[in-house]
Amino acid sequence: MTQKIFIDGEHGTTGLQIRARLAERNDIEIISVPAERRKDRDARAEFLNAADIAILCLPDDAAKESVALIANDTTRVIDASTAHRTADDWTYGFAEMDRDQAGHIASARWVANPGCWPQGPIAMLRPLVSTGLVPADYPVTVSGISGYSGGGRTMIEAYEAKGENAVGFMPYGLTLKHKHVPELRLYAGLLQDPIMQPAVGNFAQGMITVVPLQLSQLPRVPKGADLHAAIADHYAAIKNSAVEVAPFEIVERLPELQPEEYNDTNRMKLHVFANDDRAQALLVAVYDNLGKGASGAAVQNLDLMLGLGA
Numbered sequence: 001m002t003q004k005i006f007i008d009g010e011h012g013t014t015g016l017q018i019r020a021r022l023a024e025r026n027d028i029e030i031i032s033v034p035a036e037r038r039k040d041r042d043a044r045a046e047f048l049n050a051a052d053i054a055i056l057c058l059p060d061d062a063a064k065e066s067v068a069l070i071a072n073d074t075t076r077v078i079d080a081s082t083a084h085r086t087a088d089d090w091t092y093g094f095a096e097m098d099r100d101q102a103g104h105i106a107s108a109r110w111v112a113n114p115g116c117w118p119q120g121p122i123a124m125l126r127p128l129v130s131t132g133l134v135p136a137d138y139p140v141t142v143s144g145i146s147g148y149s150g151g152g153r154t155m156i157e158a159y160e161a162k163g164e165n166a167v168g169f170m171p172y173g174l175t176l177k178h179k180h181v182p183e184l185r186l187y188a189g190l191l192q193d194p195i196m197q198p199a200v201g202n203f204a205q206g207m208i209t210v211v212p213l214q215l216s217q218l219p220r221v222p223k224g225a226d227l228h229a230a231i232a233d234h235y236a237a238i239k240n241s242a243v244e245v246a247p248f249e250i251v252e253r254l255p256e257l258q259p260e261e262y263n264d265t266n267r268m269k270l271h272v273f274a275n276d277d278r279a280q281a282l283l284v285a286v287y288d289n290l291g292k293g294a295s296g297a298a299v300q301n302l303d304l305m306l307g308l309g310a
């Protein structure tokens with residue numbers, strides 16, 4: 001039977017992108033609340049309970065409300081918000097995280113789609129921590145830059161109103177309690193909170209995340225090639241991986257290291273740069289905050305839950 005899919009928050013940034021990615025699909029039926037009733041609890045409850053799979057593209061509080069409105073034991077959920085990412089009973093929707101994660105997502109009832117900022121750092125750190133090359137107690141710092149669509153409709157409107165006069169590079173997260181710290185710590189396998197130092201730029205979408213490593217501080221100092229091999233080995237073993245690993249090379253600049261490189265795709269490219277003489281390394285991930293960082297991952301998870309490609 002054709003599965004019914006309901007996108008709660010269909011008219012927001014992530015919802016519209018998921019809708020567009022599903023537009024040509026005839027293997028599923030999209031059921032929609034009329035736009036003027038999108039915040040009507042009764043209408044949402046009706047559609048949430050009629051859906052086989054509901055995709056929540058809502059602020060955290062509204063996402064929690066949607067889950068509470070589900071009165072049956074059949075509707076399955078993909079939540080794009082931060083609300084459930086570290087919650088018990090929820091499966092983290094990063095399919096490439098472990099060899100069996102796609103299978104876990106395929107059979108899960110509750111799937112929490114990852115945040116855009118943590119995905120790149122988790123993709124790079126998890127294989128290093130799990131193989132012991134980076135100790136779990138290493139003090140990780142993450143920086144990078146995201147397009148302004150990462151801030152949803154409000155930020156998009158603010159940037160587009162200013163056009164070329166909008167600030168080109170705006171660091172934020174200055175209270176050091178970015179909402180993505182808990183999931184980054186948990187799924188990277190870290191024993192202490194990483195510092196997250198995000199920035200937003202005057203471009204719509206795409207992002208780069210960077211993790212610098214002072215290898216000289218480690219009890220056993222790995223070479224850059226060792227870090228690269230551990231990450232490359234991990235992704236070589238993942239079926240249908242949207243995450244790719246660039247060849248290990250010593251270069252000063254790389255043209256494809258620009259945040260918009262993989263826009264409108266579900267791709268993520270990981271790079272390892274290192275200077276073994278100085279015992280320092282940089283891990284860099286390039287991806288689309290609206291692609292693998294949000295709607296691309298949501299559709300990837302939807303396909304897994306529909307039994308396609310696990």
Ligand SMILES: NC(=O)C1=CN([C@@H]2O[C@H](COP(=O)(O)OP(=O)(O)OC[C@H]3O[C@@H](n4cnc5c(N)ncnc54)[C@H](OP(=O)(O)O)[C@@H]3O)[C@@H](O)[C@H]2O)C=CC1
Nearest residue numbers: 009011012013014039057058062080081149150152153294
């Ligand atoms: N943008 C991104 O790069 C990413 C976003 N996310 C997450 O996805 C979720 C959606 O974000 P995004 O699409 O950017 O946000 P937007 O603000 O663009 O869209 C949110 C949508 O939800 C609607 N909405 C708000 N409150 C309610 C409610 N109580 N009931 C029903 N609908 C409601 C909004 O309507 P209205 O506009 O009328 O208020 C809007 O259509 C958030 O949790 C966000 O953190 C996750 C990864 C990346």
Ligand SMILES: CC(=O)N[C@@H](CCC(=O)OP(=O)(O)O)C(=O)O
Nearest residue numbers: 081082115116117146150151200
């Ligand atoms: C540029 C910008 O403001 N980005 C948002 C992250 C967007 C995102 O991924 O939010 P979720 O946690 O819902 O996944 C931020 O840093 O808060």
